[in-house]
Amino acid sequence: MKTLYLFKQLIFSxxxxxxxxxxxxxxxxxxxxFLLIPLFITLFLTYSFFQKRMREKHCFKSCYFKDNTILAKIVISPYLTAIFYIFLSCIYTISIIYSVLSFKWYFYIFLVLFIIFIFFLYNKLxxxxxxIVKEDYLDIFTKEITIKISSLILFIIFLFYTLNSFEPSYLSNNLEESLQLATNSLSSNCQYLDFILRLKVELDTYFWYFTKYGSQIVDNSYLKTTIWILFIFINTLSIIGINRFFIQTISFSKKIKG
Structure with missing residues (x-):
């Protein structure tokens, strides 16, 4: 019975x-x-962040402040927390969308295998x-530990993939031509999404161009290294977002009745 219950959770996850x-x-x-999909992802991620942060705030208030004081009420106020994490989740969602559009079919196979791995990691933890951990905090604690471990694994894989094999087909030794080809490679009939996609792909093109042809333009090796690190950091947002989305789904799957 327990095996069937776990199997249902895994299939859903x-x-x-x-x-x-x-x-x-x-x-x-x-x-x-289409914007209904990123709206859903944004709210899903916001809930994950918000749930964690509000638990932390309540613990902080319980440790340091007396109940019903003004400062205690400010500390546990949900409004600023919600606004901040909605904004943060929007950034993650945009990064996720852009990354998903560049995924090849084999990457989905990798993602399925990765979900299976983190599913069993989550349940084992x-x-x-x-x-050890109080029942009220067990899910959040396990979820955050799983996110940290799996994010590190995903980051290493992303770094290896980026450094060794991935280079966009639109890149050429002419910056204007590269930008033109890049913006033509992604488009949407939704004006808002089209603007965001073009902005992101142009930003990536600048990074790739200065990384590959930087020696012809910039002599400062520290500047080139900084550009490359910034590029990796920005694209890592999609990894963190996708990973949290997966693990929040696994956490949610526990609500499936056996």
Missing amino acids: ISFPISILLLIKLTYSYNCY SSLFSN
Whole structure:
């Protein structure tokens, strides 16, 4: 019975996020109804961040402040927290969309395998911490530890992939031509999304161009290194966002009744 329960959770944990990512890839170019998908992802990520942060604030208030004082109420106020994490989740969502549009079919196979790995990692950690961590905090604690471990693994894979094999086909030794080809490679009938996609792809083109042809333009090796690090940092946002999306789904799958 327990095996069947875990199997149902695993199927949901794989099918739900992969379906969302495929929907992004298949529907982004049509119209602005597509924006319902990133809105959902943004709210889903916001809930994950908000849940964690509010728990931390309540713990902080309990340790340092007396109940019903003005400062205690300010500390646990949900409004500023919600606004900040909605903004942060929007940035993650935009990065996710842009990354998903460049995914090849084999990358989805990797993502399925990765979800299976983090699913069992999450459940193993949950079992290990069940006798240590209070039940009210167990899910959040396990989720955040799993996110940290899996984010590190994803980052190493992304770094290896970027340094060794990935280079956009639109890149040429002429910057204007590269920008033109890049902006033509992604477009949407939704004006808002089209603007965001073009802005992101132009930014990536500048990074790639100055990284590859920087020696012909910039003599300062520190500046070139800084540009490369900044490029990796910006694109790492999509990794963090996708990873949190997967693990929040796994956490949510525990609500499936056996």
